[in-house]
Amino acid sequence: MNLLREELSWITPELCLTLFACVALLVDLFVQKGRESVMVGFFSLMGLLATAFFLYRQYGVTPPAQPVFGCMVVDPFSTLFKLFAVGALAFVVLFTMLSRQTRPDGYGEFYFILLCAGLGAFFLASTYNLLLMYLGLELLSIASYILAGYAKGNRRSGEAAMKYVIFGAVASGVMLYGFTLLYGMTGSIDLTVIGPKLRDQFALDHGTIPISVATGLCLAGFAYKISAAPFHFWTPDVYEGAPTPVTTFLAVASKGAGFAALLRFLQAGFIPDRTLGGPEAMMGYSDKLGTLVAVLAALTMTLGNLAALGQTNLKRMLAYSSIAHAGYVLMGVATMNREGFSSVLFYLVVYYFMNLGAFGVVMYYANTTGDEQIDDLKGLGWRSPLVAITMVAFLVALVGLPPTAGFIGKWFLFTAAVKKGFLWLAVVAGINSAISLFYYFRVARAMWLRPEEEAKYATVHASPAFAALLLVLAVGTVWFGVGFDSLLRYCDYSQNLLR
Amino acid sequence: MELLFFLLFAGLAIAGAVATVWMRYVVHSAFALMGTFLGVAGLYVLLGADFLAITQILIYVGGILVLILFGIMLTPPDRTERNAKRVIGFSASLVAIALFLAVQIGSVVRWAEKSNLEAPKATAAPIGRELLRPDGYLIPFELVSVVLLVALIGSVFIARRRKAVRVDDSSTAAILAERGTLQQKAGA
């Protein structure tokens, strides 16, 4: 019993999150009409705060990797991603609360599902068990389907949710098939067992075709979750159709969790310990996998950036931009080494700030004007300078220009890729960054380089709370561009995975 | 004898799946799907997983298939898109076959085996114990309950009749557009 209690203490963040999800669901029933948004949101935030507190207490514990219940692990890697998810959720909740026109019935359900989606992300980040990984993915996905279709009565939203469901089902089926094959070959669903077993398979020189098929299928599933090409097609439709706070969640938290699972999957199963020296075939396979991911990365960023060029809808443009960014991040994954994975973590944190910010501005703008067209941003710079200035900071970071964190993040990704020998990939990414300049620039131009008189909408006031949120994100975006030492160390430290 | 039953059930499952994809009418497809479910259940029985076999029949045949049939019944028919679906179905089955063959060709690899495998007896009780053992499947089991809860609440929410809902920010533009088309129609 004591053992159970101790193990339970390791999953307090998960328990706390689940508890508050239920609280949010129930609170909705008891507060007076018209105040649900604030009250339920408040409780959700409290829950996230408490969760963050428990997570914080877990950070830096010894030993760095603590197995829990035989299927989960509490280590700096998972803690980082959980903090990431909690932070993203907090902003999504705040955005929803500040969204002036949001009047859907059932705030309780909304926040409940949102927090449960976060729970799914938690499990994705902290498991090396294929079953649990699949369940976490399903929890996250099912919650996301519902959230994407949350704006009932809106055909776009409904269509988006429908497409999302279909593709999600196919992708998780494909992935499950891959998992099954892995189980069939190794007799285990535990990645820490699968890894050595696969090493034996490679050592026996038994042909790698089943392993290839299994990995390929799993990879397709992960690629779907992080919206890498050519599994990304659902992304723009869903991002555009879903309510903006939900889009923010999908673009940031969901994608981050997908990367977490992908990294752990690769780390545990497919990266030979070079110090120990795995069989030659495995080394070769690992490199081959890396090359494939590199090709996917190049494809993803190119398709994302090219498609973003001609978009007129701001949200759709950002959707393609987030695809492109998935491509950049994959660059770090392709290295299949510790340095590359660190740069992935770093970039995801950066991505978190700049994308939350950009979507926040979109939401603010859509809220106050009911519009999402880039051209209609005309004159925003003069009408509400604070919002527009923060937006410029986010855009500059998204392009990857100094002095923002976007530059440093890309810098690490590029150096990691070049060191691994993917010079061509770095060149492709460089060209892509140049292309991305054009469409990000169009937003800035619409905001600032059109005279005030052309402004389509009258002055739109940012509420102090909202302005504060944007400022926090903008400061983060710039701050990590200058003082990134501690974050970098944290990311590197987070690589102490259970092996 | 066992081989005969295996071939029977496997054939049922495959034939059902093929028929599901190729049938002209959706209702027929649904019934063909039942064949697949039953075949798979039979395979479970042959493997000694009686609990799984019963669950398969209860949930898939008794629950899901009925749901699908209801869905078909309540949806107005639309025959225009069938060709497209057949193309997709065809390519999808090709892909599946290709993958399966790839695995088979490559399966010089030895699949993992349990050496001391005794014939399982009743499986329900051990499964139940395993599901609640902390070092077993407790966490996945609990997580499944959350997944189901989310799915339940979500589906209730989506299915709930639409009240006068003011929709979220992002949809305002769409609403305006819809209104525009309505007005056009009214004008015409």
Added chain:
Amino acid sequence: MPFLPLIPLLPLAGALACGLLHLQVLRARRHHADARPAEGLIGTIATLAVAAAFALSLERFFALAGSSGERVLTWRATDVWIPTGGPAIPFGFRFDALSSVMCLVITGVGALIHLYSIGYMKGDRGFARFFTYLNLFVAAMLVLVLADSMPVLFIGWEGVGLCSYLLIGFWYEEMKNAEAGQKAFVVNRVGDFGFLLAMFAAAYWTGSFEFTGVNSAVEGGKLATWQTTVLGLLLFVGACGKSAQIPLYVWLPDAMAGPTPVSALIHAATMVTAGVYLVIRTHPIFDVSPIASGVVACTGAATAIFAGSMGLVARDIKKVLAYSTVSQLGFLFLGAGVGAYGASFYHLVTHAFFKALLFLGAGSVILALHHEQDLFKMGGLRRALPGSYRTMWIGAAALAGLPLFSGFFSKDEILAGVLGGRPVFGIPGLNWVLYAVAAATALMTSFYTFRLIYLAFEGEPRGHEHPHPNPTVITLPLVVLAVASVAAAVLGLPFGISHALQHWLEPVIGEPQGHLSHSAEILLLVGSGVIALLGFAIARATYGGGLAKAEARAAARPALYNALSARWWIDELYDATVVRAVRLTSFIAGLIDAFVIDGLVNGAASLAKRGAASARRMADGSTQTYALWFGAGMVVVVASLVLLR
């Protein structure tokens, strides 16, 4: 707090202050659409910030001059600013002979131009915004020249690019201006790409991001010749972008869309010289690679004559000066390419003075004529604007290289350097060709400079508006710069009378390579003087009588013109030879521009466009299509894993 970082921090603080004041104005405009910024306050803050930076630079300069030994002041914020796994990137400044002079020029000329701008921008709605950008530019430029490592230089490099772009498109209400800004930005990206590659290559091969590390590695012979050549060429691509050399010069003439003080400060005196500065800073690379330095010299010479010929027929007063700037920058690169770094830097400094003077003078004329920029509509301004006339005459004399003005000596030193310097591409005869090109360019320079003076100030007024006199804030900087344009000569007089600048720079650039005999120097000096005077004489003979209308007619209908009219025979000759030749040249240049350069740019753009269209088409919203892609992608992923070895 050490002094050194304060030099760029002061203008940065100024920029912040002005930016806040601008926000305040924007806020006020919500209620009163015509709310005016506090111009006096903003102008004072901005100017004082730069002036204080100048004072500080001066103080450090004397501290440096007084110091013994290596003559360098350094400041390090951190040794490991960005850990890379390889060599760490430090953050620090380096105040040595080279950067000290650059700092003085930037802050000195900068302060004067700030002062001038108070008058020039009076009443503009974006007054505060203008000074914000201008201060920010000075800060970035100072970071650029003070940087002790390439990444830090890159910060300044991008910063000045950004400010330049913001200021070119300052009056963005006109599409033309915004487009000019965009063009500058895009063209500069090409250069930046080269610079970035150079930075990475340098770090990779030499194991250091710092200039001292790279330079000493190159000098120590650690790099193979091909490596230094690649490095040099990449650096030069970066320099080409910033300093508007062929083929990346196209943005600079368009950049004249910005307010005139901007043209003076950024597009004449400081930012555009960053490329030359970079070459001098990394000169050991060019010293050991004859190919890289040869390319620098030849590109410089080609740009000089090409741009100079375009300046001959331009009608817009600022365009004349813009082409002249490109041409003079070509001179600087020519000098740097043959190893005459001291001469090149000397001309850089004098050019900063007299070209800023000319631009500011042109600005005063433009302002007085209510934003008229066409030379053919000016004329006779000598009486109305005597201050502008006199100072611009001095500036023109310096640019043309009339004897005893500063441009005369500095240009002559470059010409002497071309003959006495290292052989281009290792072929001694080529230096003579380059000398001839440079001399021809000098002739053109002298001609178009005085053409400008005569068209604008002499003869009868052709404009319809009455010029109004300029205030003191505008004329005062002109006078100061005019004095500097003459006095800068003492930095490097010939025959060893004064080699102040050369000596001062020796810790950085080393002893000058190769010497000419005194007699050769005298010959060259006389030659330069004759060339300059010849150009002046031709210009005077052509335009001295107020013949602008004739030129207009000749340019419009050359074939119909009466060739026998004795009075116009010079114009005819000019038309038959120079204009035709120039027409032909500019036609060919136009073709190259339209088909090769534009073609490349447009080709890349349309490629991207087409790619974008098909990328968009792939997402047509149909679930079936997506499913097909999904399935195909899955098969490809699996197949490539299975099949690839």
